[in-house]
Amino acid sequence: MAASTLTEVARLAGVSPATASRVLNGSARIPGKDIAVRVRQAAESLGYIPNAQAQGLAKSSSGLIGLIVHDIADPYFSAIARGVQEAAREQHKMVLLATTEGAPESEKEAVGAFAARRADSIVIAGSRTSRVEDRDGNAELAAELDRYCRNGGHVGVIGHGIVGATAADGYHVVSVPNEELAAQLATELAASREDFVIIGGPEGLFTSDDRIRGFQRGLAVAGLPAADVIRTDFNRAGGFEAGLALAARITASQPRTETKRLCIFAVNDVMAIGAAAALRSQGLRVPRDAAVAGFDDIETLRDFRPALSTVHLSLEEIGRQAASRAAGPSADDAGSPPITGQVILRRSTEVAHPSSAES
Amino acid sequence: MAASTLTEVARLAGVSPATASRVLNGSARIPGKDIAVRVRQAAESLGYIPNAQAQGLAKSSSGLIGLIVHDIADPYFSAIARGVQEAAREQHKMVLLATTEGAPESEKEAVGAFAARRADSIVIAGSRTSRVEDRDGNAELAAELDRYCRNGGHVGVIGHGIVGATAADGYHVVSVPNEELAAQLATELAASREDFVIIGGPEGLFTSDDRIRGFQRGLAVAGLPAADVIRTDFNRAGGFEAGLALAARITASQPRTETKRLCIFAVNDVMAIGAAAALRSQGLRVPRDAAVAGFDDIETLRDFRPALSTVHLSLEEIGRQAASRAAGPSADDAGSPPITGQVILRRSTEVAHPSSAES
DNA sequence: CTGTTAGCGCATTCAG
DNA sequence: CTGAATGCGCTAACAG
Numbered sequence: 001m002a003a004s005t006l007t008e009v010a011r012l013a014g015v016s017p018a019t020a021s022r023v024l025n026g027s028a029r030i031p032g033k034d035i036a037v038r039v040r041q042a043a044e045s046l047g048y049i050p051n052a053q054a055q056g057l058a059k060s061s062s063g064l065i066g067l068i069v070h071d072i073a074d075p076y077f078s079a080i081a082r083g084v085q086e087a088a089r090e091q092h093k094m095v096l097l098a099t100t101e102g103a104p105e106s107e108k109e110a111v112g113a114f115a116a117r118r119a120d121s122i123v124i125a126g127s128r129t130s131r132v133e134d135r136d137g138n139a140e141l142a143a144e145l146d147r148y149c150r151n152g153g154h155v156g157v158i159g160h161g162i163v164g165a166t167a168a169d170g171y172h173v174v175s176v177p178n179e180e181l182a183a184q185l186a187t188e189l190a191a192s193r194e195d196f197v198i199i200g201g202p203e204g205l206f207t208s209d210d211r212i213r214g215f216q217r218g219l220a221v222a223g224l225p226a227a228d229v230i231r232t233d234f235n236r237a238g239g240f241e242a243g244l245a246l247a248a249r250i251t252a253s254q255p256r257t258e259t260k261r262l263c264i265f266a267v268n269d270v271m272a273i274g275a276a277a278a279l280r281s282q283g284l285r286v287p288r289d290a291a292v293a294g295f296d297d298i299e300t301l302r303d304f305r306p307a308l309s310t311v312h313l314s315l316e317e318i319g320r321q322a323a324s325r326a327a328g329p330s331a332d333d334a335g336s337p338p339i340t341g342q343v344i345l346r347r348s349t350e351v352a353h354p355s356s357a358e359s
Numbered sequence: 360m361a362a363s364t365l366t367e368v369a370r371l372a373g374v375s376p377a378t379a380s381r382v383l384n385g386s387a388r389i390p391g392k393d394i395a396v397r398v399r400q401a402a403e404s405l406g407y408i409p410n411a412q413a414q415g416l417a418k419s420s421s422g423l424i425g426l427i428v429h430d431i432a433d434p435y436f437s438a439i440a441r442g443v444q445e446a447a448r449e450q451h452k453m454v455l456l457a458t459t460e461g462a463p464e465s466e467k468e469a470v471g472a473f474a475a476r477r478a479d480s481i482v483i484a485g486s487r488t489s490r491v492e493d494r495d496g497n498a499e500l501a502a503e504l505d506r507y508c509r510n511g512g513h514v515g516v517i518g519h520g521i522v523g524a525t526a527a528d529g530y531h532v533v534s535v536p537n538e539e540l541a542a543q544l545a546t547e548l549a550a551s552r553e554d555f556v557i558i559g560g561p562e563g564l565f566t567s568d569d570r571i572r573g574f575q576r577g578l579a580v581a582g583l584p585a586a587d588v589i590r591t592d593f594n595r596a597g598g599f600e601a602g603l604a605l606a607a608r609i610t611a612s613q614p615r616t617e618t619k620r621l622c623i624f625a626v627n628d629v630m631a632i633g634a635a636a637a638l639r640s641q642g643l644r645v646p647r648d649a650a651v652a653g654f655d656d657i658e659t660l661r662d663f664r665p666a667l668s669t670v671h672l673s674l675e676e677i678g679r680q681a682a683s684r685a686a687g688p689s690a691d692d693a694g695s696p697p698i699t700g701q702v703i704l705r706r707s708t709e710v711a712h713p714s715s716a717e718s
Numbered sequence: 719c720t721g722t723t724a725g726c727g728c729a730t731t732c733a734g
Numbered sequence: 735c736t737g738a739a740t741g742c743g744c745t746a747a748c749a750g
Contacts, residue, residue, distance in 0.1 A: 002419065003474070003510040005727055016737045021729060032735065047506050052475040053421060054727035056412045057742045060361065067456075073441035073675070075434060075659055082432040085458050094472060095456045097426075099444050113453060115362070116411040147406050151362040236662075273662050280664075300434055300659045303595075303632045305639075316432070364743055375721045380745060391719065413743035416726045 004046040013042035025050065056118060063093045065323060066114030066122040070102040075298045076268070076315060080125045080158065083319025091327050093120065102126055104137025111144045121154040121326035125319065127234070128160040131204035138163045145171070156326035158318055160206040172325040174318055174339060178207055178295075179214035181311045181341045185265070185293060186218025188343050189309075192351045194263040194291060196227035199242040199271055201234030208234060211267045211295055227265070239271030243278025250290055251282065262290040263349065269294035269301050269310055276308075276348070291349040307346035314339070363405040372401035384409065415477060422452045424682055425473030425481040429461040434657045435627070435674060439484045439517065442678025450686050452479065461485055463496025470503045480513040480685035484678065486593070487519040490563035497522045504530070515685030517677055519565040531684040533677055533698060537566055537654075538573035540670045540700045544624070544652060545577025547702050548668075551710040553622040553650060555586035558601040558630055560593030567593060570626040570654055586624070598630030602637025609649055610641065621649040622708065628653035628660050628669055635667075635707070650708040666705035673698070 010020035015035060023032075023039045042048075056062040065088045069077040081097070088095045096119060100106035107124065114122050122145075129138070142164035145155055154170040161173045189196075198215055201208030216226050230245065232238035243264075250262055266272035272294030276286050286292050286306050297312035321336050369379035374394060382391075382398045401407075415421040424447045428436035440456070447454045455478060459465035466483065473481050481504075488497070501523035504514055513529040520532045548555075557574055560567030575585050589604065591597035602623075609621055625631035631653030635645050645651050645665050656671035680695050 006729095007727075017728075018730080018738080019736060022736090026729075035736085049471065049474050049506075049510075051416070051477065051727050052472075053412045053415045053477055054742090055729075057410070057416055057744090058727080058729045060742070062412060064455075071441065072431070072444060073434075073437045073658075075432070075437070078432045078434070078437040078440075081437075081456075082430065082458070085431060085456065094476070096423075097440075097444065097454045097456050099441070112408065113411075115408050117453070118410065118412055147408075151408075270659075277662050298659075299432075300629075300657075303636050303663060305664055366743075376744075377722080377746085378720055381720090385745080394720085410743050413726090414745075416728090417743080417745040419726070 003051070004048050006048070006050070009039065009042045009046055009048045012046060013039040015039060024048075025055070060118065061120055062118040064096050064114075064117055064119040065091070065093050065326075066096045066098065066110070066117070066119040068098050068100060068107055068110050068122065068124045068126070070100060070126040072097060072099055075270075075300050076296055077125055079299065079315035080319035080322075083316035083321075084123050084323040085319075086316070087320045087323035087327070090324070100126070102129075104129070104134050104141045108137065108141040108144045111141065111148055115144075115148045115151070115153065119153065121156065121323070122148065123156045123158070123319070123322045123326060124162070125158040125322070127201075127205045127207035128157075128162060129204045130163060130206065131202070134204070142166075154326040154328060156322035158322050170326075172322070174322045174325065176207075176313065176318065176339050177341065178210035179217070181343065182211040182214030182265075182267075182295065183218035183221070185295070185309075185311055185343045186215040187222055188345060189263055189265070189291070189293065189349060190219060190222035190224055192263075192349075193224075194261055194351075196224065196263050196265065197246060198227045198229045199239055199246075199264060199266040199275055200229050200231055201238070201267055201271075203231055205234060208267045215265055232271075234268065234271065236270045236274035239266050239274025240278045241274075242266075242271075243275030244282070246275065246290070247279050247282035247284055250279075250284060261287075264290055264292045266292065266294050269296045269298045269308060272308055272310070272348075273301060273304060276304075276306075286348050287350050291351070293349050297344060306348045306350075309345045309347075309349040312342045312344050314341075362408050362410070365407070365409070368398065368401045368405055368407045371405060372398040374398060383407075384414070419477065420479055421477040423455050423473075423476055423478040424450070424452050424685075425455045425457065425469070425476075425478040427457045427459060427466055427469050427481065427483045427485070429459060429485040431456060431458055434629075434659050435655055436484055438658065438674035439678035439681075442675035442680075443482050443682045444678075445675070446679045446682035446686070449683070459485070461488075463488070463493050463500045467496065467500040467503045470500065470507055474503070474507045474510070474512065478512070480515065480682070481507065482515045482517070482678070482681045482685060483521070484517040484681070486560075486564045486566035487516075487521060488563045489522060489565065490561070493563070501525075513685040513687060515681035517681050529685075531681070533681045533684065535566075535672065535677065535698050536700065537569035538576070540702065541570040541573030541624075541654065542577035542580070544654070544668075544670055544702045545574045546581055547704060548622055548624070548650075548652060548708060549578060549581035549583055551622075551650075551708075552583075553620055553710075555583065555622050555624065556605060557586045557588045558598055558605075558623060558625040558634055559588050559590055560597070560626055560630075562590055564593060567626045574624055591630075593627065593630065595629045595633035598625050598633025599637045600633075601625075601630075602634030603641070605634065605649070606638050606641035606643055609638075609643060620646075623649055623651045625651065625653050628655045628657045628667060631667055631669070631707075632660060632663060635663075635665075645707050646709050650710070652708050656703060665707045665709075668704045668706075668708040671701045671703050673700075
């Protein structure tokens with residue numbers, strides 16, 4: 001019942017396994033034209049499918065790219081996954097998926113599993129953390145990655161480098177200018193001189209912390225006081241919860257004026273959406289009663305109304321770059337352009353005519 | 360530089376490779392307590408990582424589940440992927456990802472690649488098609504799958520079975536009651552007696568066709584005439600385009616009345632969102648000027664306003680079931696409950712007080 | 719309970 | 735240009 005083997009094909013074609021191997025895979029010359037045809041026919045008629053495991057064992061290279069994400073159903077990660085997938089296709093490799101919920105221990109496990117499968121490279125997406133609870137986990141993850149690299153593996157990390165990972169050869173990080181972009185966003189928003197509040201993720205999440213820091217910096221540059229920071233979960237539910245609290249605050253405050261309404265910056269789009277939903281549930285309207293901005297520019301959220309002001313990130317490109325850099329100095333050594341983003345102001349932070357046509 | 364091998368571990372521990380293998384993996388008894396400890400220590404100190412390829416070769420089982428989707432960044436597929444991933448975790452397997460844009464040839468290729476990697480099972484998501492252009496592709500895909508099954512592989516198909524695939528053993532399909540659910544949706548919508556239009560995908564897409572057929576049936580049962588069907592792409596852009604056309608139609612028609620406004624059923628949520636966006640871009644409002652309904656109940660779209668009436672599908676559960684059924688009669692032979700869905704009427708099809716509180 | 723002997727399927731040396 | 739050996743790293747029958 002098992003698939004037929006190269007040996008069987010060879011026998012049928014009346015040649016040696018070695019020859020069959022050469023015509024079916026190897027790059028060496030095989031102009032035994034008639035022979036080649038015979039072998040190919042034999043393979044075809046037997047429905048021969050090369051055993052990648054055996055090939056991998058023999059060549060010690062698996063043609064696999066490991067991808068680690070928190071949750072593949074999260075649009076942020078699935079966009080990255082698409083980019084990695086594209087890069088994989090270009091490299092004639094397949095992608096192995098692991099989801100970890102962001103727990104360093106799970107990530108360590110995943111790296112181990114990928115290493116066991118002899119993945120040619122590993123891409124790690126998802127924010128790194130510096131929380132004390134994760135300290136040991138991070139250390140173990142770093143050690144595991146280190147070992148993987150030492151054994152010839154290549155890794156591409158998205159965002160921040162892993163804490164404690166020695167910048168071994170084969171260790172690449174695609175860094176996202178979260179801080180700069182957040183500062184830029186703050187600067188543009190500050191023009192309308194509002195009161196600012198930040199909805200951030202749990203303390204220690206690099207991505208979140210960077211964006212918060214950048215935003216505050218932007219505010220400071222504009223001569224504005226630092227914004228309050230509400231810490232919550234790094235997802236829609238967290239945003240919603242924080243939004244509820246803010247709704248109460250807004251409602252309680254004196255009648256807001258056009259130029260002094262609250263501007264809420266959530267450190268990612270889904271949190272922003274959650275916050276907006278919370279406000280709406282309390283009878284408040286965006287941007288009339290409060291402005292809301294996010295970060296990431298998630299595609300699926302593009303039709304959300306009021307259109308969300310945010311910072312656009314080419315998640316797909318980020319994933320692709322992580323995968324291709326890890327693949328080694330193939331096309332361009334350090335040639336791939338650094339990741340950038342663009343502040344995009346949409347209706348959710350509009351100030352002039354909140355009741356004008358939608359953007 | 361390569362990772363250390365079992366043999367090295369064995370040597371360091373002063374035992375035979377077989378023994379080392381037994382303590383590190385095998386289930387056979389290994390109460391050589393002291394020996395076991397020695398081996399484990401040796402493994403630890405050497406940073407031993409078993410070579411899954413070699414294990415797979417020896418055991419002829421790879422611990423891999425292949426997943427085929429059109430596009431991993433599409434929320435529909437990423438939700439399914441999450442389910443498959445969960446099932447994989449339960450089975451102590453990893454998932455291999457392939458994206459195909461829905462082209463049967465690519466799917467065939469993917470199946471081949473999975474077969475080469477000796478994936479234990481394959482899950483195929485994404486609508487099947489009966490278009491003539493795809494005829495050959497479908498046939499080849501069916502043949503490839505057939506061969507895979509014959510070689511002992513298991514496949515789980517989501518939605519419709521593959522055209523032409525012999526219902527071999529190891530071939531499971533998780534069918535989604537698209538037609539019934541669409542009929543149900545039509546019935547509930549028909550209560551408000553509106554004019555109906557359907558935005559469907561290209562002819563031949565089973566999922567789309569089933570939903571169209573079901574919806575028409577529901578209309579008929581309610582004593583209503585069949586709705587017009589607009590064929591377009593099975594994505595947001597298609598929905599938008601169709602929405603534009605409909606907007607013109609609506610605007611041109613006589614002033615619509617509350618009970619005779621157009622009700623647009625798009626065969627999936629993203630198309631519905633696209634259509635709604637198109638209407639809005641033309642100055643029309645939902646549900647005041649037209650009602651809109653979708654299908655799937657995509658989670659990321661849940662905060663869209665007006666809230667979209669749709670049919671809820673547990674995509675995650677669907678993915679999970681496909682993966683676990685394909686895994687074989689493990690837990691429950693035919694035990695897993697059939698897939699169901701629920702019609703969910705939200706504000707986008709509301710009729711009574713279009714200007715009342717949002718739902 | 720442990721060590722020995724064979725392969726799993728293939729890619730490569732090396733001869734011919 | 736082709737065929738005959740050897741080994742990739744591991745598991746599984748066999749012995750001992």
